[in-house]
Amino acid sequence: MVTCYLRYVLDPYQIKAFEHYANLWIPLVEKFGGQHHGYFLPSEGANNIAMAMFTFPSLADYERYRQDSMKDAACIAAFQYAEETKCILSYERSFFRPVFGDQQQ
Template sequence: MITCHLRYVIDPTQLKTFEHYGKLWIALVNRLGGIHHGYLLPSEGANNIALASFSFPSLAAYEAYRIRSQTDPECQAAFKLADDTRCILSYERSFFRPVFE
């Protein structure tokens, strides 16, 4: 299993738009074979940082998801929402492997 962790720098004036964007991606990742662990939105402290994590069975499965997302109409609409509203200023993507007992 591999977990993708995203750290977003968001426009705090677009928080509701970003939350809508996140809800779209939760369903999309799940539909395309992943397990979305949700988004963490600003509450106290920094008002422009948000986090998200989702997992796939393997890096190859994640890469297949990325390829599918480039042609999936719902994914394209979600990408367009972020581009049109500029709710995401930048993001970092990191990959982790979980450790269980």
């Protein structure tokens, strides 16, 4: 199991546009076999930082999702929406594996 953590730097004047972008991606990740844990938008503190987390059964499954999403019409439209609105200034991606107490994963 691998969880992808995305940290976004947003245009603070485009938060609503980013929220729309987030709502586009949640079902798309799930369409390709991932489990989305949601997007987290600015509230208190920095007004231009957001994050998202989603999990795939393996890094290979995540890589397959990345390749397949580049050919999917709905994914391409979501990428184009972010580009057109310029709601995302930059992002970084990290991967984590969960620990659930003493259970072996």
